[in-house]
Amino acid sequence: MSEMLEGKVAVVTGAGHGIGRGHALELARHGAWVVVNDLGSSVTGEGSSKDADLTVELIAARGGIAIPDYGDVADEAVAEAMVERAIGEWGRLDILVNNAGIVRDGAIWNLTTAAWDAVMGVHVRGPWLTSRAAARHWRSLDKAGRDSRGRIINTTSGAGLVGNFGQTNYATAKAAVVGLTLTLALELNRLGVTVNAIGPAGATRITGTMPNAPTVVEPDEIPEDSFHPLDPAGSSPVVAWLASDEAQYVTGQVIRVIGDHIHLMRGWQEGASASNAGKRWDATKVGDVIASQIFGTQGRGLQTWSR
Ligand SMILES: NC(=O)c1ccc[n+]([C@@H]2O[C@H](COP(=O)([O-])OP(=O)(O)OC[C@H]3O[C@@H](n4cnc5c(N)ncnc54)[C@H](O)[C@@H]3O)[C@@H](O)[C@H]2O)c1
Known part of the structure; x- marks a missing residue:
């Protein structure tokens, strides 16, 4: 145990399994008291159970303090209640880790609207609801x-x-998470609240749905302090550090952690540009400008198509 997060209270969503379990264990390891949220659904978001209990027991067995929460992050009243739970139980909220996730994959022609709504609900509506509740508290x-x-x-x-x-x-939802992060970082900056996004990796139930997936491993199955390239808790030390006072200067950032590598991601930046000297563009002529000045020599390097 370290004292890096001593006296702090955290909510970690989707912390019953995988990456979230790793984050909850790591935050507790550094002294934070943790609300371990998990709906206990299947990897596609069906059903519910008390999966949060196992993480709470693991934290307690290691000398930490945690309580379970079995709520659905996509439910407005429930998401608000889980944030209020931390404040009601321990009188404060310092850290919110929005991690809960599901997948319902398929090429777009096979995807149902229900698959869209379920994934957007857990990955976008959920973090927005919990963030709003936390933001109202800090404000x-x-x-x-x-x-x-x-x-x-x-x-x-x-x-x-x-x-x-x-x-x-899923990809639309995860891109939306970046937009949420960048905008929240602006809105909450004055309060001293930092907002960042992590891009984790690990052999979890979610990756287990993919073809040729590696065997699912839970973070506690890997001995503490040993390195496993697909450890779901691989990004957890970075999450714990971002949660610490030391990281006050880091906000609005997207950081991927893959194996033992930390990658700072850089988003949209202005590329080549062209001007028409104050005149409206002509669709029959703009192609030459785009080919030569925007994409270089006749669009070299762009994706080509042929039947
Ligand atoms: N595994 C990877 O390589 C990887 C890579 C990039 C991002 N992620 C993201 O990491 C996060 C954690 O996923 P994981 O890979 O650990 O999968 P996981 O299935 O092991 O864990 C996700 C947890 O979220 C819980 N959950 C699902 N819906 C919920 C809801 N509505 N409310 C509360 N809890 C809910 C599940 O019960 C589960 O315990 C997800 O946001 C996922 O998109 C994972």
Whole structure:
């Protein structure tokens, strides 16, 4: 145990399994008291159970403090209640880790609207609801002249950052998480609340749905302090650090952690540009300008298509 997060209270969503379980264990390891939220659904979001209990027991067995919460992050009243639970139980909220996730994959022509709604609900509506509840709490502290510093750590994915075949719902949701992160970082900056997104990796139930997936491993099955390239808790030390006072200067960032590598992601930046000297563009002539000045020599390097 370290004292890096001593005295802090955290909510981690989807912490019954995989990456979230790793985050909850790591935050507790550094002294935070943790609300371990998990709906206990299947990897596609069906059903519910008390999966949060196992993580709470693991934290307690290691000398930490945690309580379970079995709520659905996509449910407005439930998401608000889980944030209020931390404040009601322990009188404060310092860290919100939005991690809960499901997948319902398929090429777009096979995807149902229900698959879209379910994935957007857990990955986008959920973090937005919990963040709003936390933001209202921190803003009320600020208005009362009290310390309003806090941390929100969201969870994006390579699918959202660069796209992935068969995941139009999941990739859209994970890209939305980045937009949520960047905008929350602006809105909450004055309160001293930092907002960042992590892009984790690990052999979890979610990756287990993919072809040729590695065997699912839970973070506690890997001996503490040993390195496993697919450890779901691989990004958890970075999450714990982002949650610490030391990381006050980091906000609005997207950081991927894959194996033992930390990658700072850089988003949309202006590329080549062309001007028409104050005149409206002509569709029959703009192609030459785009080919030569925007994409270089006749669009070299762009994706070509032939039947
Ligand atoms: N595994 C990877 O390589 C990887 C890569 C990039 C991003 N992610 C993201 O990491 C996060 C964690 O996923 P994981 O891989 O550990 O999968 P996982 O299935 O092991 O864990 C996800 C947890 O979220 C819970 N959950 C699902 N819906 C919920 C809801 N509505 N409310 C509360 N809890 C709910 C599940 O019960 C489960 O315990 C997800 O956001 C996922 O998209 C994972």
